Amino acid sequence: MAELKKEEGAADPKLQFAPFCSALEAGFWHQLTQKKLNDYRLDESPRNIKAYYCNGDPDGLPTRLTLEFSAFDADGPTPAHCCPASGTLYNTNTLEAFKSTDKKALLDKAANEIWDTIQSGAAVDDSSVLNRFILLTFADLKKYNFYYWFCFPALCFVEGVQLVQEPLSLEKRFTAKQISSLQMAYDNLCSLTGSTAVPHFLLKYTDESVHVAPLKDFNSFVKDLKKITVGVYDPCTLHQHPGWPLRNLLILLAKKWGSQIDVVEILCFRDRTLQGSRSIQHSIVFQVKLPDLSTCTVCPKSVGWEKNPKGAMGPRSVNLSECMDPKRLAESSVDLNLKLMRWRLVPSLDLDKVVSTRCLLLGAGTLGCNVARTLMGWGVRHITIVDNAKISYSNPVRQPLYEFEDCLNGGKFKALASVDRLKKIFPGVNAEGYNMSIPMPGHPVNFSETTMAQARQDVEQLEKLISEHDVVFLLMDTRESRWLPTVIAASKRKLIVNAALGFDTFVVMRHGLKKPRECRSEDSSPMSSSNSSSCSTPAVTTTTGASLFSNIPGHSLGCYFCNDVVAPGDSTRDRTLDQQCTVSRPGLAMIAGALAVELMVSILQHPEGGYAMASSSDDRMNEPPTSLGLVPHQIRGFLSRFDNVLPASLAFDKCTACSLIVLDHYEREGFQFLANVFNSSHSFLEDLTGLTLLHQETQAAEIVFVSFSSFCDAHDIL
């Protein structure tokens, strides 16, 4: 609070004033921005603006000069019970100009103007001209940085002002009768002047009553120059100090009447209404020895530049990008909506986990578009899209990231156009598109050196992308194209969310997440029927009936290919799923795309993530494992019945994509192995995994059949 410093050697204490601190409403900066952009442009000439101050603050608030959005309307109204102050705005075009502006000259100029009004007597007629301010600004509208420096010019007495009588509160100085008489007299003066606040006024009083008059009535009102009291509308709340506006008033008094007045009594008029009850008794009264400036002809020294928050003489700055930068606004609005969902609906929701998840979308068709949009809805910032197709005329009506224009001239690449659109929808997204093909089993790449090199490059690129992301979405429209990312992601222990469409059926599933490599051997099952390795993933045949389809931990869950008894590459088999999206019911992609993202979010909310045990349809009545509910392995939907089921299935030790033998070959031989798969018929993988053998053994086929029929209703879409 008050920091009193007595001048050394001074017998009487000197009067000290509380300086104004600048108070800018957020709207002021918005308005300055508008003015700069539409009106001032590069014109640096000074502008008239206005501010106000009030004397009704409760204790503890700083003495303020306030500028609102209305500050640029220099002739506009002043808020009720406030005093206006007129100011000059110097808005520079560059930070250089802001720095190099001669602050002393600006202050001298304003001080001289005030001095002129004092000398001419204009300040006696209208004392509000004593309250002036300067505002120097530079608006960096690229970065939304606003540099500003206020000055509240105050003319100074060289020796200061001596206190003759220490400040007392009005209630200690006046009787209750005098106080109410003063209040009435002040209100009368207000209505006489047609305002709700008077900056300076004269008082005289007896024990019985108090009279007030405007400053200009000095000669008629003041009869006894030995007993003169001046009232000042005082914005300060300190009990021992007046605010800034008294300073120039004292100069005025000293210049005009300094030769006749020795001691002047000052009433710092403070007038507040709290909870409907008005009080002026906390005003302060004191007496000072008035210096004589009557013979002074040059403007006294002046001060007034505001200190910065560190207490040093220097400008202030404020960055308003959060409320001005449209991109930041979009970001904060998006975040806010999500946070509100958390606050209100799901208090334990870990949003950061969702927002910071890096998502790789393989496929930018109907599924890809809908998955991307739902990810944006969840605030996911890092989205990468891979596709090799161009946008065709049939796409925009079903693929919500494209427009008619995108189809013209052969069509834009989906991977690139979709990413552009995402950025248009929300500039805060960190999206990248890769126009590339994903090599597929049974689709030879060995026609030439060039095609081999291209395939190698594509594989490397895909491996790199999968490494760089946390979740991989398989959203392609062919079964074979899901094989390579399934293998790579399984090997890299990345979570896969897979969505595939039939005509009116869909499957959305998470692939089982293999255990981290270092602990996999501990888990090896001696009972495993798999003879390929001692450390095998759990196999169908080793699992007891009770736990066959329930309580499957995340690392034992199957992948998209686990349910197959044929290797990918033979497109004659599965007719229902993975056909051209255009043969799906149009709503299906939106449903499945949305479910794929929601499944990912639920997995992320589970403490074990991708290792979370699969919830099943039966768990619908049980305590859900996450704040968002269940974490199923698969969601299979039947639009004809408007029904979803939640089957779970085990990883198959002869799976053509995620079985250990496939992963081992991939990890050991790398591209050479993959090239063999691409270039060979489907029997290559079937031979490798033992499926061929399995086909020949009837009892084994029955086991597979068991695993099939266990998908409750699922078998009818397989």
Added chain:
Amino acid sequence: MATAGAGPLIGPGARKERPFRWMAGERPSASCYLDERTFRLCCQLFLQHSVTIQDGWSWEEIKVADEGFMRKTVLIPVRSDTSHHQDVCSVHTGNTESLTEELQADVEDEAAGVQSVCESPVVLRYEYHVVYSSSYQIPVLYFRVSTLDGRSLSLEEVWSNVHPNYRQRLRQEPWDTLTQQEHPLLGQPFFMLHPCRTEEFMKPALDLAQTQHKRLNYIVTWLSVVGPVVGLDVPLSYITAVSAPD
């Protein structure tokens, strides 16, 4: 925000049942809505009382649009005990640090306060705007909180300045309808309490008044309910002193 994901889930994820809400276009009764003229009349009466108790409400006219809104600003010193004090008060100095140094010598200081005293309390400015929404045909409460340099606080910063004792209560409705939106008349970002829930809490009050043959000033009733949610007090005297427009 709609009741997202209200599915057949049971457990913590399940939401408590909300009263059925009418969709846009169908209305149960006209009582929850008011036309713009009534809005202005209600505000006028509200402001008349504000003048007598001087609690700072004013009418802001937007000249070009012939529209206006009711407005109040409240300044609150920041509690020194709050751990978020730093966040709120931290001044974005950034690259101005050097600027300060450079310019320091340029300007005369008043010899370390020979004639001035120092005070540096930190203050937050709460701005409340009552704006008529012609699409919802009800008043909407906008607000923002800023520091004295004009920087608006994020909702988290606002939240951190809510006394912990109140947080639990405030976590309840209708904080869940807070959104960030442009002020329709000023074009600046504000927080607003979304009007979608207004009917829920206005209807019982209006129905009660109807059965008791009382006429309520809509603004008074509505603001007494929504104001406290965002720290805006509406003195009891409004309820007794402010009448409904004829």
